[in-house]
Amino acid sequence: MSDDRSRHDRLAVRLSLIISRLMAGESLSLKTLSDEFGVTERTLQRDFHQRL
Structure with missing residues (x-):
């Protein structure tokens, strides 16, 4: 459970900063x-398309 929370926290911080x-x-x-964020370009594209 804490791994999911940590992943979501990192995502929230990443999107907020962007x-x-x-x-x-x-x-x-x-x-x-x-x-900068230590993720792939594909991860960022997914963040943008699915979450913004």
Whole structure:
């Protein structure tokens, strides 16, 4: 159960930071974000399509 909670917490933080940066006018790339958050570009694409 704590693994699921941890995964969801990381997802929430990741999406929150991305949205905040976009709202601030930053240009972001999948490659940079994937390196920064330690996830694949495909994971980020899935986050965007399924959760935003």
